[in-house]
Amino acid sequence: MGDLPLAIEGEGRQRILAAAEKLFSDKAFDAVSMNAIALQAGISKANIYHYFPNKDALYLAVLRAASHNLRTLLNDVVNAHGAVVEVLRHFARCHLQALLDRPELVRLVWREILEKGAPRAQEFAEQGFADVFSALVAVLEAGQSRGELRVDFDPALVATLLLGANVFFFQSRDILRHYPPITFADDPAGYDAGIVEILLRGLIPESSIDTAST
Amino acid sequence: MGDLPLAIEGEGRQRILAAAEKLFSDKAFDAVSMNAIALQAGISKANIYHYFPNKDALYLAVLRAASHNLRTLLNDVVNAHGAVVEVLRHFARCHLQALLDRPELVRLVWREILEKGAPRAQEFAEQGFADVFSALVAVLEAGQSRGELRVDFDPALVATLLLGANVFFFQSRDILRHYPPITFADDPAGYDAGIVEILLRGLIPESSIDTAST
DNA sequence: TCAGATATTGACCGATTGGTCGAGCGCTGT
DNA sequence: ACAGCGCTCGACCAATCGGTCAATATCTGA
Numbered sequence: 001m002g003d004l005p006l007a008i009e010g011e012g013r014q015r016i017l018a019a020a021e022k023l024f025s026d027k028a029f030d031a032v033s034m035n036a037i038a039l040q041a042g043i044s045k046a047n048i049y050h051y052f053p054n055k056d057a058l059y060l061a062v063l064r065a066a067s068h069n070l071r072t073l074l075n076d077v078v079n080a081h082g083a084v085v086e087v088l089r090h091f092a093r094c095h096l097q098a099l100l101d102r103p104e105l106v107r108l109v110w111r112e113i114l115e116k117g118a119p120r121a122q123e124f125a126e127q128g129f130a131d132v133f134s135a136l137v138a139v140l141e142a143g144q145s146r147g148e149l150r151v152d153f154d155p156a157l158v159a160t161l162l163l164g165a166n167v168f169f170f171q172s173r174d175i176l177r178h179y180p181p182i183t184f185a186d187d188p189a190g191y192d193a194g195i196v197e198i199l200l201r202g203l204i205p206e207s208s209i210d211t212a213s214t
Numbered sequence: 215m216g217d218l219p220l221a222i223e224g225e226g227r228q229r230i231l232a233a234a235e236k237l238f239s240d241k242a243f244d245a246v247s248m249n250a251i252a253l254q255a256g257i258s259k260a261n262i263y264h265y266f267p268n269k270d271a272l273y274l275a276v277l278r279a280a281s282h283n284l285r286t287l288l289n290d291v292v293n294a295h296g297a298v299v300e301v302l303r304h305f306a307r308c309h310l311q312a313l314l315d316r317p318e319l320v321r322l323v324w325r326e327i328l329e330k331g332a333p334r335a336q337e338f339a340e341q342g343f344a345d346v347f348s349a350l351v352a353v354l355e356a357g358q359s360r361g362e363l364r365v366d367f368d369p370a371l372v373a374t375l376l377l378g379a380n381v382f383f384f385q386s387r388d389i390l391r392h393y394p395p396i397t398f399a400d401d402p403a404g405y406d407a408g409i410v411e412i413l414l415r416g417l418i419p420e421s422s423i424d425t426a427s428t
Numbered sequence: 429t430c431a432g433a434t435a436t437t438g439a440c441c442g443a444t445t446g447g448t449c450g451a452g453c454g455c456t457g458t
Numbered sequence: 459a460c461a462g463c464g465c466t467c468g469a470c471c472a473a474t475c476g477g478t479c480a481a482t483a484t485c486t487g488a
Contacts, residue, residue, distance in 0.1 A: 012435075012436090025330075026329075026330045027244075027329070027330075028242030028243070028244060028245060028329075029242070029245065030241075030242060030244040030245035030475095031242060031243065031244035031245075033474080033475065033476085034475080034476060034477085035474085035475085035476095043435095043436075043437090044436065044437050044438075045437095045476090045477090046436075046437060046438075046439095046477085046478080046479085047435070047436050047437070049476095049477070049478080050434085050435065050436075051435095054476075054477075055476065055477090107328065107330070110328075111328065113385070113386065113389065114321065114324075114325065114328075114385060115241070115242070116239075116240045116241075116321070122388075123392075126389050126392065129386070129389055130393070133393065134393075134395075137395055153408070153411075153412060154397070154398070154408060155395070156393070156395040156396045156397070156398075157398060157405065157408045157409065157412075158412060160379070160382065160383065160390065160396070160405075161375075161379050161409055161412065163382070164378050164379045164381070164382025164383065164386075165374070165375050165378045165379065165382075167378070167382055168374065168377070168378025168379075168381055168382055169374065169378065171327070171328060172327065172343070172378075174336075175327065175340050175343055176374065178337075178340065179344070179347065179348075179370070181348075181351055181369070181370040182370045182374070183368070183370070184368070184370075184371060191371065191374075194367065194368060194371045195371065195375055197367075198367060198371075198372065198375065198413065199412065199413075201415070226465075226466095244445095247444080247445065247446080248445080248446060248447080249444085249445085249446095257466075257467090258466065258467050258468075259446090259447090259467095260447090260448080260449085260466075260467060260468080260469095261465075261466050261467070263446095263447070263448080264464085264465065264466075268446075268447075269446065269447085
């Protein structure tokens with residue numbers, strides 16, 4: 001058995017995974033045939049079954065790898081320090097940039113989440129979500145305890161709002177580009193800058209107004 | 215030819231469309247077989263081809279109907295008057311409620327938007343988006359010109375933020391429910407109330423602070 | 429050099445796919 | 459009663475699906 005040939009042995013696997021990832025990110029599970037994957041990978045269909053027992057296992061492996069990559073990719077975003085306000089700005093910008101840098105991974109994982117009929121690995125696909133979410137909540141809570149942010153709002157709600165804004169931007173970018181009044185479709189940094197600015201004006205304690213609540 | 219049998223004539227069509235809508239909203243295009251649609255509709259597969267020339271045409275018809283229904287459903291939301299702040303609150307709440315009331319339609323249209331590989335009717339699916347978006351932008355602009363809202367923000371950006379928050383909530387509701395810190399997963403009204411509140415505190419001109427910008 | 433894994437392949441399998449066809453069904457006007 | 463017509467169906471088609479298998483090519487260690 002090889003001690004380090006693992007790196008070379010995995011070359012065939014990796015090629016298949018890459019091809020499958022590309023195809024699965026564009027089209028749904030049933031819309032991607034094993035033949036198409038083999039063709040994309042430049043190998044024979046039967047060869048795929050040497051590395052993976054069946055289509056589901058291959059899809060799961062692709063999803064696992066994508067989720068892992070996306071997870072580490074997003075985890076790097078969280079590493080920031082300084083004033084909470086600056087951390088938020090950095091977080092929003094890097095998070096959206098991470099999504100835009102690896103659109104295949106995001107689409108892959110997100111499609112799995114949206115699929116209601118066949119929950120192949122939903123709880124698995126949710127992992128990447130959990131990390132970045134809890135990290136963002138932690139940042140907000142730290143800001144609250146430090147007095148840099150108001151305390152009368154739900155951190156989880158704001159985290160959802162910010163993450164949702166980025167995910168929504170990522171998803172509907174092509175649509176947004178068609179609308180005349182939208183100028184930020186191709187300026188993700190500007191988009192996030194504007195969004196964070198709007199959020200902060202409502203989150204910073206100095207702005208103590210007494211608007212009627214619900 | 216029938217003069218009013220049109221209502222009865224469409225019964226077969228309608229049954230097929232309903233069955234197809236249900237299945238297409240849960241699973242992707244290729245994951246839904248004509249046989250399954252026929253089974254769901256309680257008719258024979260061959261009968262479908264009496265009403266629709268092929269699967270694509272049926273899918274297109276389903277998408278057309280869904281988009282139309284969703285469009286009118288969302289258009290009712292816009293009809294509000296009074297202070298811009300109140301209109302926004304009402305808009306957010308009703309918009310999210312509309313999404314949650316007809317999850318099949320939303321999932322159907324949104325899946326078509328996300329599909330990159332086979333743009334069957336993307337520009338068609340975008341229609342429902344255009345209306346509600348421009349309506350929301352109009353509301354915000356009106357608020358700006360009336361002096362009820364700040365003028366130093368992009369209405370289109372805020373509209374994207376608000377719509378994105380609702381769509382994101384709709385999409386990832388099941389995920390959000392799994393996280394302990396989240397208490398609003400089953401309280402869409404509370405969610406929107408909180409979000410609008412956060413947004414308003416930053417949009418209302420009275421809160422004129424001078425935070426350093428980008 | 430040669431045995432034994434490991435990779436890789438084309439040919440093949442049963443099942444299912446989207447789609448067709450012709451024969452009946454039931455209704456309506458005459 | 460009968461002709462016509464919209465409607466419905468089972469049977470069938472070629473193509474493709476996921477998956478198997480035996481044969482071969484390639485590589486490795488001794």
